[in-house]
Amino acid sequence: MTIKNPWPIYYKKDVITHYCPGCGHGIVHRIVAEVLEELDVGRRAICVNPAGCAVLAYQYFDIDMLESAHGRGTAMATGIKRSRPDLFVFTYQGDGDLSAIGTAETIHSANRGEQICVIFINNAVYGMTGGQMAPTTLIDMKTTTTPKGRTARVDGFPLHITDVVATFPGVAYAERVAVNGPAGINRTKKAITTAFQTQIDGLGYSIIEVLSPCPTNWKLNSIDSFAWITDVMAKEFPIGVLVDRRRKQADAD
Amino acid sequence: MSKVFMSGNHTFAEAAIRAGCRCYFGYPITPQNELGEYMAANMANVGGVFIQSESETAAINMVIGAASTGARAMTSSSSPGVSLKQEGISFLAGFELPAVIVNVMRGGPGLGNIAPAQGDYFQATRGGGHGDYRTPVFAPSSVQEAADLTAIAFDVADRYRTPVMILADGMLGQIREPVVFPDPIGELPEKEWALKGRGDGPSRYMASLILDALEMEKHNWKLVRKYEEIAKNEVRCEQFMLDDAEIVAIAYGTTARIAKGAINRLRKDNIPVGLLRPISLWPFPKNEIIDLTKRVRKFIVFEMSTGQMLEDVLLAVQGRAEVQFHGRPGGVVPTPIEFSRILYREYQILQKGRNGASHS
Numbered sequence A: 001m002t003i004k005n006p007w008p009i010y011y012k013k014d015v016i017t018h019y020c021p022g023c024g025h026g027i028v029h030r031i032v033a034e035v036l037e038e039l040d041v042g043r044r045a046i047c048v049n050p051a052g053c054a055v056l057a058y059q060y061f062d063i064d065m066l067e068s069a070h071g072r073g074t075a076m077a078t079g080i081k082r083s084r085p086d087l088f089v090f091t092y093q094g095d096g097d098l099s100a101i102g103t104a105e106t107i108h109s110a111n112r113g114e115q116i117c118v119i120f121i122n123n124a125v126y127g128m129t130g131g132q133m134a135p136t137t138l139i140d141m142k143t144t145t146t147p148k149g150r151t152a153r154v155d156g157f158p159l160h161i162t163d164v165v166a167t168f169p170g171v172a173y174a175e176r177v178a179v180n181g182p183a184g185i186n187r188t189k190k191a192i193t194t195a196f197q198t199q200i201d202g203l204g205y206s207i208i209e210v211l212s213p214c215p216t217n218w219k220l221n222s223i224d225s226f227a228w229i230t231d232v233m234a235k236e237f238p239i240g241v242l243v244d245r246r247r248k249q250a251d252a253d
Numbered sequence B: 001m002s003k004v005f006m007s008g009n010h011t012f013a014e015a016a017i018r019a020g021c022r023c024y025f026g027y028p029i030t031p032q033n034e035l036g037e038y039m040a041a042n043m044a045n046v047g048g049v050f051i052q053s054e055s056e057t058a059a060i061n062m063v064i065g066a067a068s069t070g071a072r073a074m075t076s077s078s079s080p081g082v083s084l085k086q087e088g089i090s091f092l093a094g095f096e097l098p099a100v101i102v103n104v105m106r107g108g109p110g111l112g113n114i115a116p117a118q119g120d121y122f123q124a125t126r127g128g129g130h131g132d133y134r135t136p137v138f139a140p141s142s143v144q145e146a147a148d149l150t151a152i153a154f155d156v157a158d159r160y161r162t163p164v165m166i167l168a169d170g171m172l173g174q175i176r177e178p179v180v181f182p183d184p185i186g187e188l189p190e191k192e193w194a195l196k197g198r199g200d201g202p203s204r205y206m207a208s209l210i211l212d213a214l215e216m217e218k219h220n221w222k223l224v225r226k227y228e229e230i231a232k233n234e235v236r237c238e239q240f241m242l243d244d245a246e247i248v249a250i251a252y253g254t255t256a257r258i259a260k261g262a263i264n265r266l267r268k269d270n271i272p273v274g275l276l277r278p279i280s281l282w283p284f285p286k287n288e289i290i291d292l293t294k295r296v297r298k299f300i301v302f303e304m305s306t307g308q309m310l311e312d313v314l315l316a317v318q319g320r321a322e323v324q325f326h327g328r329p330g331g332v333v334p335t336p337i338e339f340s341r342i343l344y345r346e347y348q349i350l351q352k353g354r355n356g357a358s359h360s
């Protein structure tokens, strides 16, 4: 087999990744870089990267980048896009960033139908700070702040924020995918391509939730992490298109 | 342009638009709602952006986003809302991004009330968010000055790539006065550091994260050098009837107007009192006060707080003269008569001390 594009142009050369072995961030980074190239938007793109393991994403993406305060990515992206509608703007956020501290910004940017894309990495934990509970942590899942496993009584239930924003009329496209093997990775690329195209076509807000392995904090090897996504995580967070209003948005214009 | 009659809040907005501000983000809070409302009504006419954000936190982060593209961006709020903006202001300082933040102060702490107050001086002048930074702070005391300082604030923000705060209070926000606006500025020079997509050039990033402590220290000292430049060039203050003044009041914003009223009364009776009015609160007109200590024995600090600018005055005076304080916190607006009584009493004490000294 030959690799079609061995090194996407919007991925920096000669950098050593800081992500743990088997981490999903690196996989999604590569996908994003490929899609930026294939849709030819990298030259006018700005990525807002989060506080979280992807805080160093600017070491890898060879496009203009703005770091965000924890959770505020979609507010910053709003400011960029409204100020410069000709730019292609997307955020890249973890589940703590997007669905805990940044919930209000997530909800309201989606509800305003901002013309941005959101890449939402759901790894069910806070990776960067050492594996604490996230809003997405599964019931019974052990984390450093749920040492006996998450209980609904104390910590509530896993938060399905993408399903929530998918109900908003301003959201043009929402899909949940998983990097849990070659098929899942291909589907993730298709979903991100669709999301990016949605912004290029001026059809509104799109969000792609990616179930993504964090082998370090799950205390699994990378193969078992893939399997855990398929067997456990995807049962709580089913894969699929959550909403597709692109036609409707186009008709509305 | 001819004179118009306008409130302070509307004036901040109109002056910002004339200064080329094309992005305003804010969340309603009294006593500054008219500022956002004016932006909502007028931004679209100049092709600008107005968003009523979901919170003050979101607003300041929208400002960061817009500022990162080189736009002149602004947000405004009142005390509780400005507390929520502090994380974002710290990021602006770290990123070295220009922006203008208007705080129309009200009584506090907590929700406090909606009456004019000056309790946010520490927060404004000490870099109210986390980390080692400063924010230039300008304090207008009339509607005309609100217009003038808004234009200056945007220029200073761009020149030094720093967030700038305008510190007003509910009184200035609400009063209506005649004001003459400067003509709208033309095209602004392009900001070569702004993010605009890499195009065919190298990519750029703005990050405040500097994990290497030695590099972070370097960044901190770099910011300090910038703050030293600002301290050298951007001090502004008004000297009112100081030439022969034996007692000098120090007050800013609305309180300074009230103090002027008191001084005008006393001057009718030939009582030699004057006013030093800091217009820039940071950088503080420290040298001007030090100069005065060469001949003035007594200063009286008036504030609508329990004594915050007082500390800057004490730092400048360094024991070389007597410093008295009179404050009305919590939204109480003092009167000129109240101030004039205090000034007169202190003048009498000074006289007595002098006569006593000459007899001995």
Ligand SMILES: Cc1ncc(C[n+]2csc(CCOP(=O)(O)OP(=O)(O)O)c2C)c(N)n1
Residues within 6 Å of the ligand: A051, A052, A053, A054, A070, A093, A094, A095, A096, A097, A098, A121, A123, A125, A126, A127, A128, A129, A134
């Ligand atoms: C205001 C604020 N609170 C807390 C933090 C610490 N912090 C940094 S990243 C993070 C959570 C990261 O988890 P997630 O968003 O799920 O991303 P991941 O690291 O798993 O990719 C936290 C709590 C911070 N930087 N700022």
Ligand code: SF4
Residues within 6 Å of the ligand: A018, A019, A020, A022, A023, A024, A025, A053, A123, A127, A128, A213, A214, A215, A216, A217
């Ligand atoms: S801690 Fe988890 S999310 Fe962070 S780099 Fe390691 S594997 Fe990836």
